[in-house]
Amino acid sequence: MMSDMGEVGSAEIQLRIEKEVSEDTIDFSKAVEKLAEGLLSICQPPLEQVRKELFELTSKQEALLAQMQLENKKIHETIEDIDLNDMFAAVKVYQGKLALIRKEMINIHERTYKLKKRALRLQQIKQKEALNKEQQREQELRREQELIGRSTK
Missing domain, CATH: 1.20.5 (Single alpha-helices involved in coiled-coils or other helix-helix interfaces)
Structure with missing residues (x-):
């Protein structure tokens, strides 16, 4: 068991x-x-x-x-775009031309300025000369009148 x-x-x-x-x-x-x-x-x-x-x-x-x-x-x-490329090429060419025209205009402006200045200076000189001549004539007339006035007395 x-x-x-x-x-x-x-x-x-x-x-x-x-x-x-x-x-x-x-x-x-x-x-x-x-x-x-x-x-x-x-x-x-x-x-x-x-x-x-x-x-x-x-x-x-x-x-x-x-x-x-x-x-x-x-x-x-x-x-x-070919047209656009052509336009850009044309723009470059025209920019170059524009730059040349601008340079020429500046050069012409400088030359005219110098000429005007010279013309003004020459005009002033001529006016002074004309004034001096006028004064000399007046002096000569006075002298002549003085001489004439002295001789009549």
């Missing part, structure tokens, strides 16, 4: 051990699930924010890329 009791007791112990092991296994799986949920609840909001910001950045970069391609296309069309 003892051996039957020992076998029954060992079977009960083994059942308890298996039950505890199975409960521990269940507890570990629950613990793993809870840890995973906790880790996700901690890490998920910042990761979602980062994903959202990366999406915004990517969309903005795509928009900028599209704008840059459009501007590049416009620039190439402008460069390839």
Whole structure:
């Protein structure tokens, strides 16, 4: 009988051990699930924010890329426009001509200024000479009148 009791007791112990092991296994799986949920609840909001910001950045970069391609296309069309290139060449030629005309006008202005100044100076000299001649005539007339007045007395 003892051996039957020992076998029954060992079977009960083994059942308890298996039950505890199975409960521990269940507890570990629950613990793993809870840890995973906790880790996700901690890490998920910042990761979602980062994903959202990366999406915004990517969309903005795509928009900028599209704008840059459009501007590049416009620039190439402008460069390839033959009429516009001809116009720019003509503008350069006319700018050169305009610069030459401007230099000539400045030169002519300086020369006319000098001529006017010289003419004014010559006019003043002639006026002084005319005034001096007039004064000399008056003096000669006075002398003649004095001489005539003395000779009649």
